[in-house]
Amino acid sequence: MNARSPRVRIRFYEELNFFLSEDRKKQELTVAFQRGDTVKALIESLGIPHPEVDLILAEGKPVSFAYRLRDEDRISVYPVFESLDISPVNRLRAWPLRRTRFVLDVHLGRLATCLRLLGFDSLYTNSYDDDALAAISTSQGRILLTRDRGLLKRRIVTHGYCLRSQILQEQALEVLKRFDLGGQIRPFSICLRCNLPLRRIAKERISGRLPPGVAARYERFSICYSCRRIYWRGSHWEHLSRRVAELACRPTP
Numbered sequence: 001m002n003a004r005s006p007r008v009r010i011r012f013y014e015e016l017n018f019f020l021s022e023d024r025k026k027q028e029l030t031v032a033f034q035r036g037d038t039v040k041a042l043i044e045s046l047g048i049p050h051p052e053v054d055l056i057l058a059e060g061k062p063v064s065f066a067y068r069l070r071d072e073d074r075i076s077v078y079p080v081f082e083s084l085d086i087s088p089v090n091r092l093r094a095w096p097l098r099r100t101r102f103v104l105d106v107h108l109g110r111l112a113t114c115l116r117l118l119g120f121d122s123l124y125t126n127s128y129d130d131d132a133l134a135a136i137s138t139s140q141g142r143i144l145l146t147r148d149r150g151l152l153k154r155r156i157v158t159h160g161y162c163l164r165s166q167i168l169q170e171q172a173l174e175v176l177k178r179f180d181l182g183g184q185i186r187p188f189s190i191c192l193r194c195n196l197p198l199r200r201i202a203k204e205r206i207s208g209r210l211p212p213g214v215a216a217r218y219e220r221f222s223i224c225y226s227c228r229r230i231y232w233r234g235s236h237w238e239h240l241s242r243r244v245a246e247l248a249c250r251p252t253p
Contacts, residue, residue, distance in 0.1 A: 005032040005033070005034075006032065006033055006034075006035055006069070006070070006071035006072075007030055007031060007032050007033070007071065007072065008030075008031055008033060008042070008069055008070075008071075008072070008073040008074070008075055009028050009029070009030055009031075009072075009073070009074045009075065010028070010029050010031055010042070010043075010046075010074075010075040010076075010077065011027065011028045011029065011075070011076055011077070012046075012048065012077045013076065013077065013078050013079065014078070014079050015079050015164075016048055016052060016053070016077060016078075016079050018162075018164055019046075019047045019048045019049075019052070019149070019162075020046070020047065020048075024046075028074075029046075031046070033069050036068060037068070037069050038065060038066055038067060038068060038069070039056055039058065039063060039065060039066075039067045039068075039069055039075060040065035040066070042069060042075075043056075043065075043077060044153050047149065048077070049149050049152030049153045049157075049160065049162060050065060050152070050153060050157075051080070051144070051152050051157050051158060051159055051160035051161070052079060052080060052152065052160070052161070052162060053077055053078070053079065053080070054078060054079060054080040055077075055078040056075065056076070056077050056078070057075070057076040057078075058070075058073050058074070058075055059073060059074055060074075060076075080161070080178070099141070100120065100121075100143065100179055100181065100184065101120070101121040101122075101123070101140070101141065101142045101143065102115060102120060102121065102122045102123065102142055102143050102144075102145050102175075103122075103123040103124070103128075103133060103136050103137050103140070103142040103143070103144055103145070104122060104123070104124045104144075104145045104146070105128070105130075105133055105144075105145070105146040105147075105148060105151065106126045106127075106128060107146075107147065108124070108145055108146070108147075108163070108171075109124055109126060110168050111145065111163075111168060111171050111172065111175075112124035112195075113192055114168060114169075114171075114172045114243075114247075115172065115175065116190045116191070116192050116195055117187065117188070117190075117192060117240055117243065117244060118172070118176075118181075118185045118186070118187060118244060118247065118248075119184070119185055119186030119187055119188075119189040119190055120181065120184075120190070121190065121195060122190075122195060123136065123140075123142060123195060124195070130148075130151050130154075133146070133151065134151065134154045134156050134157050135156070137156075137157055137158075137159065137160065138156045138157065138158065141159070142159070143159045143160060143161060143179070144157055144159065144160035144161070145160070145161055145163060145175065146160065146161075146162060146163070147162060147163045147166070148162075149162055161174075161175070161178055161179075163175075169246070169247065172247055173247065176247065182248065185244070185247075185248050187240075187241070187244045188222070188231065188237070188240070191224035191226065191227065191229060193224070193227050193229055194224050194226040194227045194229075196224055196225070196226050198222040198223065198224055198231060199222060199223055199224075199225060200220070200221070200222055201221050201222065201223040201230075202221075203215070203219060203220075203221055206221060206223065206230055209230060210230070214232060214234070217234075218232045218233060218234065220232065220233065
C-alpha cells in the first residue's frame with residue numbers, strides 16, 4: 001500500500017480570497033505537498049503572489065516564506081498590512097516601506113497619471129519589460145502595481161499589489177485604501193508627464209510662453225523643470241480638481 005502524501009490545512013484571510021476559486025474561498029483547505037516544500041511554494045501554487053502576503057502562522061506561530069511544511073500543519077495566511085508596522089511578529093519582509101512610491105506595469109498608464117494627479121510618485125513607461133519592473137521595484141523600494149500575478153510571484157519582488165478592478169477610478173480607490181493614503185493626497189504637486197515635483201514660478205519669468213489670454217486671467221503658475229511644462233488653474237485644472245475631490249471623498253469599497 002502506498003504511503004499517504006503529507007498534507008496541511010491552510011486558510012487565507014480577507015482579500016487574499018480574491019485569488020482563489022469560488023469553491024476555495026473563506027474556508028480551511030486540505031492540500032497535499034511534497035516533503036521539503038516551503039510554505040511560499042505552497043501559497044504561490046494556490047495562486048497567491050507572495051507580495052500580497054504579510055503574515056503567515058504555522059500552528060499559531062509566525063514563520064518565514066522559507067518555512068518547511070510538516071505533515072498536518074495548520075497554516076493561516078494574512079494579507080499585507082502596509083499601513084501598520086507588524087514587524088515584531090512578521091518575518092516575511094525585511095522592512096516595511098515608509099515612503100510610498102510606485103512603479104506600474106505597461107498596462108496601467110492611466111492609473112499612473114491618476115496617482116500623479118493625487119501627488120504620488122508613480123514611475124511608468126511603456127518600455128519597461130517584466131525584468132525591468134521587478135528590478136526597479138526592488139532596487140528603488142517601489143510598490144509594484146500590476147494585474148499580472150506571475151510578475152508578482154518573482155522572487156526579488158518584495159512589495160507589490162495586484163489590482164482587482166479594470167476600471168480606472170476603482171483601481172485608484174483600491175490603491176488609496178490598500179496603502180492608507182487618504183491623508184497623504186497632495187493634488188497638483190507632481191508633473192503628470194515626468195513624475196517630478198512641480199515648483200512655483202513667478203509669472204514674469206514665463207509670460208512669453210503663456211497662451212494668449214492666460215497671462216491676463218491667471219497669476220499663479222507652477223513648472224516642471226524637467227519637461228518645462230507650465231501649469232495654472234484653468235478650466236483643465238477645475239476638471240481635474242473635481243476628479244481629485246471624487247477620489248478623496250468617495251468611500252473606498
